[in-house]
Amino acid sequence: MSDAPRRPPEPIPVTLLTGFLGAGKTTLLNRLLSDPGLADTAVLINEFGEIGLDHLLVQHFDDATVLLASGCLCCTVRGDLVEGLEQLLRRMDNGVIPPFRRVLIETTGLADPAPILHVLMMHPYLVMRFRLDGVVTVVDAINGNATLDEHPESVRQIAISDRIVLTKTDLVETAEDKAGYELLRARLRALAPGAPVLDGARGEATPQALLNAGLFDPSAKIPDVSRWLADEAVDAAEAEARGRTHDPNRHDERIRAFTLATEAPVSAAAIDMFLELVRGTHGPKLLRLKGIVKLAEDPERPLVLHGVQHVLHPPSQLAAWPDDDHRTRLVMIVRDVEPAVIRRLFDAFMGLPMPDQPDGTALTDNPLAPATLRR
Numbered sequence: 467m468s469d470a471p472r473r474p475p476e477p478i479p480v481t482l483l484t485g486f487l488g489a490g491k492t493t494l495l496n497r498l499l500s501d502p503g504l505a506d507t508a509v510l511i512n513e514f515g516e517i518g519l520d521h522l523l524v525q526h527f528d529d530a531t532v533l534l535a536s537g538c539l540c541c542t543v544r545g546d547l548v549e550g551l552e553q554l555l556r557r558m559d560n561g562v563i564p565p566f567r568r569v570l571i572e573t574t575g576l577a578d579p580a581p582i583l584h585v586l587m588m589h590p591y592l593v594m595r596f597r598l599d600g601v602v603t604v605v606d607a608i609n610g611n612a613t614l615d616e617h618p619e620s621v622r623q624i625a626i627s628d629r630i631v632l633t634k635t636d637l638v639e640t641a642e643d644k645a646g647y648e649l650l651r652a653r654l655r656a657l658a659p660g661a662p663v664l665d666g667a668r669g670e671a672t673p674q675a676l677l678n679a680g681l682f683d684p685s686a687k688i689p690d691v692s693r694w695l696a697d698e699a700v701d702a703a704e705a706e707a708r709g710r711t712h713d714p715n716r717h718d719e720r721i722r723a724f725t726l727a728t729e730a731p732v733s734a735a736a737i738d739m740f741l742e743l744v745r746g747t748h749g750p751k752l753l754r755l756k757g758i759v760k761l762a763e764d765p766e767r768p769l770v771l772h773g774v775q776h777v778l779h780p781p782s783q784l785a786a787w788p789d790d791d792h793r794t795r796l797v798m799i800v801r802d803v804e805p806a807v808i809r810r811l812f813d814a815f816m817g818l819p820m821p822d823q824p825d826g827t828a829l830t831d832n833p834l835a836p837a838t839l840r841r
């Protein structure tokens with residue numbers, strides 16, 4: 467036997483497949499699982515209601531498929547999710563099932579995905595064996611608008627997504643359908659500006675397009691940060707949102723995505739205090755945070771941040787900058803928070819002047835202000 471120390475196994479990527487009731491999750495799951503490239507995929511399926519049917523509809527049901535049959539994955543069966551993932555690991559480690567290289571979790575249509583992400587990001591043991599790859603949200607092109615109007619869970623499923631798959635576009639026929647479809651696309655862009663929208667009915671929802679959405683793709687030499695953050699798309703959508711008149715009765719307009727960026731290196735203490743303050747003040751309203759940070763203490767090795775609501779994932783550090791853009795960039799998705807409030811806080815912590823503020827003018831015009839703030 468070799469004396470070489472055993473390296474911990476590479477964490478297995480987990481993709482969360484969510485979307486409202488009947489949107490087409492199982493249909494998509496079946497299509498993905500029929501791809502030979504996904505042969506070594508384990509599947510967790512959550513069913514809502516006493517009599518589960520979904521597993522009967524999943525064509526590749528075997529020992530690498532675990533059914534979580536009790537209630538709604540997001541609230542009542544977080545323990546079941548942990549148990550389901552542990553069960554898969556046990557079966558693999560004991561040789562009952564062949565090693566799997568990927569996990570797909572299909573949630574119930576009523577699931578709020580945030581608590582599920584918390585389990586994947588926070589569980590002390592599971593985070594060593596699994597890593598969240600991304601959230602794929604399925605949206606029905608015909609019912610999507612009505613669902614968004616009525617069900618806040620569906621708004622959150624979209625806001626938190628990394629990829630969106632539109633299904634049933636083949637059923638968009640009448641002029642009314644088409645107008646609704648255009649409106650739906652605009653709403654999806656506003657809710658999840660960073661998430662590419664793929665047309666499932668036209669075959670765009672391929673494994674290549676949906677999977678490996680994360681920053682930590684070990685097979686990619688250079689992690690694609692701009693794709694992971696999608697910060698330019700987020701900025702464009704935020705500029706558009708600022709230009710629109712705000713209707714507080716439209717609940718999906720209460721969700722905003724925006725980017726914070728700065729060239730200057732940031733001290734670990736400043737970023738820590740900023741995040742703590744945002745988390746303490748806005749907690750559950752902070753739906754998602756992704757970021758890459760240029761540390762003053764170690765500017766060549768950027769810090770990667772993940773947050774979901776009040777939970778901030780322990781940050782990890784990359785060995786080098788993945789591309790030429792060496793700025794600190796944070797993408798935030800918030801609900802019922804005015805981005806300007808967080809932007810001002812960020813500027814204050816990063817030592818940036820705040821010229822759009824009356825106070826900012828007082829500072830920049832003030833000869834007693836520190837030299838870095840004076841005009």
Ligand SMILES: Nc1nc2c(ncn2[C@@H]2O[C@H](COP(=O)(O)OP(=O)(O)OP(=O)(O)O)[C@@H](O)[C@H]2O)c(=O)[nH]1
Binds near residue numbers: 486488575632633
């Ligand atoms: N025409 C059309 N039908 C679709 C498409 N995608 C899914 N469907 C149909 O929509 C219905 C619901 O699809 P499912 O895949 O069971 O939806 P689901 O999201 O898993 O449903 P729940 O598990 O109940 O939440 C089925 O009859 C599918 O055949 C599509 O792109 N076009």
